Amino acid sequence: SENGSGGGRSGALSAPPPVLEEAVQKIDVNPPKGTRDFPPEEMRLRNWLFHNFREVSRLYGFEEVDFPVLESEALFIRKAGEEIRDQLYCFEDRGNRRVALRPELTPSLARLVIQKGKSVPLPLKWFAVGQCWRYERMTRGRRREHYQWNMDIIGVPEVTAEAELISSIVTFFKRIGITASDVGFKVSSRKVLQEVLKCYSISENLFGKVCIIIDKIEKIPIDEIKKELKSVGMSEEAVEELLQVLSIKSLTKLEEILGGAGEAVADLKQLFSLAENFGYSEWIQFDASVVRGLAYYTGIVFEGFDREGKLRAICGGGRYDRLLSTFGGDDLPACGFGFGDAVIVELLKEKGLLPELSLQVENIVCALDPDLQGAASTVATILREKGQTVDLVLENKPLKWVFKRAGRINAQRLILVGNTEWQKGMVGVKILSSGEQYEVKLDELE
Numbered sequence: 001s002e003n004g005s006g007g008g009r010s011g012a013l014s015a016p017p018p019v020l021e022e023a024v025q026k027i028d029v030n031p032p033k034g035t036r037d038f039p040p041e042e043m044r045l046r047n048w049l050f051h052n053f054r055e056v057s058r059l060y061g062f063e064e065v066d067f068p069v070l071e072s073e074a075l076f077i078r079k080a081g082e083e084i085r086d087q088l089y090c091f092e093d094r095g096n097r098r099v100a101l102r103p104e105l106t107p108s109l110a111r112l113v114i115q116k117g118k119s120v121p122l123p124l125k126w127f128a129v130g131q132c133w134r135y136e137r138m139t140r141g142r143r144r145e146h147y148q149w150n151m152d153i154i155g156v157p158e159v160t161a162e163a164e165l166i167s168s169i170v171t172f173f174k175r176i177g178i179t180a181s182d183v184g185f186k187v188s189s190r191k192v193l194q195e196v197l198k199c200y201s202i203s204e205n206l207f208g209k210v211c212i213i214i215d216k217i218e219k220i221p222i223d224e225i226k227k228e229l230k231s232v233g234m235s236e237e238a239v240e241e242l243l244q245v246l247s248i249k250s251l252t253k254l255e256e257i258l259g260g261a262g263e264a265v266a267d268l269k270q271l272f273s274l275a276e277n278f279g280y281s282e283w284i285q286f287d288a289s290v291v292r293g294l295a296y297y298t299g300i301v302f303e304g305f306d307r308e309g310k311l312r313a314i315c316g317g318g319r320y321d322r323l324l325s326t327f328g329g330d331d332l333p334a335c336g337f338g339f340g341d342a343v344i345v346e347l348l349k350e351k352g353l354l355p356e357l358s359l360q361v362e363n364i365v366c367a368l369d370p371d372l373q374g375a376a377s378t379v380a381t382i383l384r385e386k387g388q389t390v391d392l393v394l395e396n397k398p399l400k401w402v403f404k405r406a407g408r409i410n411a412q413r414l415i416l417v418g419n420t421e422w423q424k425g426m427v428g429v430k431i432l433s434s435g436e437q438y439e440v441k442l443d444e445l446e
């Protein structure tokens with residue numbers, strides 16, 4: 001409220017009219033490239049979505065955690081050639097530290113688990129909803145930020161953890177009206193890949209790279225995939241065998257190829273059996289081509305997809321038993337998933353399932369003349385202390401303006417503070433849906 005010319009007011013009468021700062025050249029009122037504002041309507045949808053994320057997490061007994069959006073760049077530097085690494089939103093800060101806006105939440109969660117060490121009893125069941133960033137050349141015009149819901153279970157080596165996580169996502173889908181005919185989960189295990197590579201005595205450290213290449217199987221031509229696999233050292237024969245195995249869509253077939261002794265088949269059999277018990281068998285299918293694009297997965301991996309095949313993956317996750325130890329922590333088993341805020345909204349639009357969320361206020365309170373503004377403030381406070389929502393008219397406005405605003409904010413009733421009523425300790429009430437109008441004593445207003 002201070003004017004711009006040299007500090008506070010000096011004797012209003014003598015001072016020349018305050019000269020505001022010279023107008024800066026018009027700033028760009030749009031948010032930075034690839035980012036979004038959330039004006040009220042969009043914010044209501046976001047809050048509705050996040051409320052459902054949090055409610056499901058609560059139903060499953062998970063505790064909410066959060067981390068800085070800014071992390072040391074080192075947390076995300078992995079050598080496997082991931083897209084998330086190529087698009088890291090990283091920079092050098094004013095202390096010459098290499099930092100990055102987090103592209104995902106899992107490394108931060110792993111960092112916090114290690115930091116907490118033995119002080120937190122296992123298993124840990126933590127969830128977070130956080131904004132994640134990527135720096136893409138805007139040529140692609142894609143977003144540079146999105147919000148992700150993550151749920152992670154730390155300290156459980158059995159696939160009961162993965163089964164629980166998939167169950168939580170099914171619960172989420174059901175809550176918002178999505179059914180098993182709308183979406184499904186493709187489920188596999190990276191141990192399938194591991195067992196094939198072992199047959200060809202391909203070294204472990206190629207594992208991450210091969211996964212990242214395979215993850216592009218539906219995004220780039222198969223010849224390109226073969227070329228990249230050979231470039232990391234796989235033989236022609238190994239490539240052919242691998243691609244053959246990755247096309248398997250039945251567990252029985254997989255068992256024929258890999259034999260029944262391996263962990264991959266055992267884990268997947270157990271997962272599908274648990275899915276029966278959870279009651280979500282119709283939601284999942286085995287698909288050996290699913291590897292997911294993050295290098296740290298080591299076991300079961302899964303991704304939610306829309307059965308019409310129009311959209312990108314809705315969510316994805318899996319087991320990452322080595323991540324904590326690569327950060328110098330104990331060798332703790334871990335699994336989790338990430339669920340972005342973008343594809344799900346596209347799906348809801350496609351299915352006509354976007355919720356109708358309008359602003360709803362119970363009361364609009366207004367003084368019928370300026371010297372009753374104080375009285376109106378008192379009435380608003382009384383109603384608010386009763387837990388009622390109140391839009392208090394803050395200026396002396398004509399009744400026409402008040403009615404117009406009442407309509408716009410979807411007020412249920414109009415509380416009029418007028419002289420004659422106020423003298424009797426009363427206020428006027430108008431129910432805006434029916435038009436019914438009456439007077440009521442202030443202490444009987446509920």
Ligand SMILES: CC(=O)Nc1cnc2ccccc2c1
Nearest residue numbers: 132133134143144145146342
């Ligand atoms: C569909 C969409 O907006 N995807 C998206 C948007 N921003 C991101 C930012 C970081 C990592 C992944 C991201 C993914």
